[in-house]
Amino acid sequence: MKNLVENLVADALAVLPAGTLGDGALPDPGVERTRDAQHGDFATGVAMRLAKAARANPRALAARIVAAVQPNPLVAKTEIAGPGFINFFLTPAAWQSEMARVLDAGERYGRGTAGAGRSTIVEFVSANPTGPLHVGHGRHAAFGATVANLLAADGWRVHREYYVNDAGRQMDILAASVWLRYLELCGETLPFPANGYRGDYVRPVAANLRARYGDALRRPAAEVLAGLPADEAAGGDKDQFIDAVIARARQLLGDGFPIVFDAGLADMLADIQGDLAEFGVTFDRWYSEQALGDGRDGGPIDRALRRLRANGHVFEQEGATWFRATLFGDEKDRVVVRANGQKTYFASDIAYHLDKRERGFELLLTILGADHHGYVARVRAGLAAMGEPPESLEVPMVQFVTLWKGGEKVAMGKREAQFVTLRDLRAEVGNDAARFIYVMRSHDQALDFDLELARKQSNDNPVYYVQYAHARIASVLKQAAERGLPFDRAAGLAGLAMLAEPAEIALMREVSRWPEVVHQGAEQRAPHLVVHYLRELAQAFHACYAALPFIVDDAHTRNARLALIAAARQVLVNALGILGVSAPESM
């Protein structure tokens, strides 16, 4: 519907004599929904924005634009108001015809073409496979999945990816932790490192390992501990200690170490994958960090380093290889290969992002936690130095989650939300409430997640408010059928002109806003707009429900009203679907 007005304005602007608007390309029509019904349905401030360049009085310019607008049967009137707004008042027929479009398009209603088939890779969650996902990851999962859905709905080709950090020290620590638990199961007695993964989830991994390999990986505790430095508890350094344990494990296990390592990785990854699948969050690919070093040409890491070198942005210093990031706006130069020959995590990062570009993705959306913002300038610098457009990388940063139980903050340790798992949260409040509440707030706003509210089946729980609207509609349609007055779609479409009550008009206006929400939500990567919209749509329906009966004797009115609520239901389904929230038939 907004589209209609935009086109009218754009056409009018194009028709004006050259020079009327000053020079330069045709401006965006800038059509918006009005906040106040007194200002009509849609308005544009384009005349005011152009007034200076056109060296004209805004109202006079507006008058010229209005004069150039082609008459349209769906536009009741246009007016110039205030400092130079152009207001458009639509006829009821405009909204009524849109309802027919909703029913016709069904689940496709709201989809846009702004993405124009451009391709994007949305990388999200990407939590280290060293333990179960926690409540913070849940927000990333819900946010990323919804942004991806919005982009897809707005015409982008979307690839969803999870970057699996399956290499590096943290994974070695997991392997060591699994092995130590395994040794305990074998009957060995030895202390557990302060810096090891102490969570109970490690024990089943060890048990699986023992079930499969028996005592084959067992080594005497005395051999394991011989000559190790002191752990933190004994006044030593916990990092030095765990590194020594890892080295000892490699030494004693030989070929057995990768077995332990892979067992830890496989079990943790399976847990994460299962968790996310149950949460309705799926990926097209789980991209292995290990694979960055694979390939006949040395893999993405070597390709990235070669590119940097070829472009002259690399230098050697103190035995390490550095990338001259400062040349590309970063605050300091960055090491890519350490003095000990190991590639840095940063090298993997830029290699991974180069690989994304090489796979043909135009927009690289990488969703990170708010604590990673130092990372953006670095990776952009890397892209630029490799000859890729740095602005192709966009990094929405998701703020922390704080759990509340009623008025009390749930203690979660130093790192927010770290010790409450996503599984626990889902079990407690359900997937629907979790997904809805996770994206209710703008991602750059810290989120207070109230467990009590999320579980409450009452009117102050926004999830139920919206789902209830859907269930009510389903119930009305069912009752109509039961009374022998089933919704006659053809009759409903033919009688849409019956819909003229204020509550009906208000609902039609809200229903027809959905395509605008999809577009705006996609463009701004802002799932919370969908939540706000759903609330307003549900509100418009509930108001309509209270204002008039749907199952009335007059068949024309009845079918028209049923068509209206069927359209509302369709949009509720579509919007909830974008969020990954169910639309229950009854509650």
Place this chain on the structure above:
RNA sequence: GCGCCCGUAGCUCAGCUGGAUAGAGCAGCGGAUUUCUAAUCCGCCGGUCGGGGGUUCGAGUCCCUCCGGGCGCACCA
């Protein structure tokens, strides 16, 4: 110290990238059901948009500055 994010009603937050009289929900107060789910609806109360300067026809929105809160500033992942 430097950088990024945030500060809007008692509470939790929107505010469409500069537009018209700053909006919702919750809380509080007052109403509504012989009718399709009251998990609902209608009304009222509530604001120096953290403070101060600036830019312009117009600023919650952009710039500067200060105050307060969060998070970063590795040859860690």
